Amino acid sequence: MKNVFVIMLAVLALGSCKKLKQLTVFEAKYDVDLVIPANSLINIPISVLSPDMNTNIKETVEANDSRIDKLESVKIKSITLLVTSPSGKTFSFLKDAEIYLGADGMPEVLIAVKQNIPNSVGSELQLDVTDTELLNYIKKDKITFRANVTTDEVLTQNVSIKAKTVFLLDAKILGL
Numbered sequence: 001m002k003n004v005f006v007i008m009l010a011v012l013a014l015g016s017c018k019k020l021k022q023l024t025v026f027e028a029k030y031d032v033d034l035v036i037p038a039n040s041l042i043n044i045p046i047s048v049l050s051p052d053m054n055t056n057i058k059e060t061v062e063a064n065d066s067r068i069d070k071l072e073s074v075k076i077k078s079i080t081l082l083v084t085s086p087s088g089k090t091f092s093f094l095k096d097a098e099i100y101l102g103a104d105g106m107p108e109v110l111i112a113v114k115q116n117i118p119n120s121v122g123s124e125l126q127l128d129v130t131d132t133e134l135l136n137y138i139k140k141d142k143i144t145f146r147a148n149v150t151t152d153e154v155l156t157q158n159v160s161i162k163a164k165t166v167f168l169l170d171a172k173i174l175g176l
Contacts, residue, residue: 025170026064027077028057028138032145032163033084038155043095050145057138066171073170074134076101079112083123085160092119093153099127099163100148103140138167 034048061068079099083089099112111134112127137143145163 024066024172025168026060028055028060028074028167028169030143030165030167032165034145034147034161034163036147036149036151036155036159036161038157039151040154042151042154045096045148045150048147048149052142052144055138055141055143061169061171064169064171068139070171071135071139071169072172074138075131075168076111076129076134077166077168078164079127079129079166080164081125081127082162082164083159084162086157088123089159090123091117091121091125093151093155093159094121094125094149095152096150097125097127098148099165100146101134101137102144102146103137104142106137106140108146109134109137134167138169 030053032050032053034050036046036048039046058068061071081091081097083091094114094117096115096117097113098110100108101111102108109132110130111132112129114125114127117125145165147161147163
């Protein structure tokens with residue numbers, strides 16, 4: 001009977017640690033505006049760079065009862081692209097899309113990709129994210145996003161896109 005009690009206590013403790021560990025994980029969201037210029041290039045990659053963005057990471061971490069020095073890991077959770085103009089435009093013009101993250105003094109790193117995009121896609125496109133560690137990038141004051149897109153249609157007008165990015169931050173709390 002004593003062994004059963006010890007086993008049950010151990011299972012409860014492990015389960016509690018896992019739940020506490022989940023409390024150390026939180027999100028940081030950034031909306032990035034990009035414009036794909038009108039062009040007649042087909043099947044040739046076009047690079048579009050975002051302006052520098054403030055990470056405001058200190059505020060984000062403190063709002064989640066932690067500190068920057070307690071961050072252990074940062075990874076991209078999701079990137080969703082939305083066509084914001086022209087009205088009614090879809091992503092049918094895209095063949096492939098890649099999103100890169102950059103920061104001062106750091107090499108650019110691929111964080112999301114979608115290849116062979118079907119013409120039937122709507123005005124929202126979920127990209128496949130990489131499992132790249134981004135801690136050193138997100139700790140910087142400013143970050144940049146770069147989209148590398150290949151079109152399979154001529155674009156007669158600029159296409160404005162919002163990239164809704166969600167980062168998953170894991171901070172060390174209570175030694176977990």
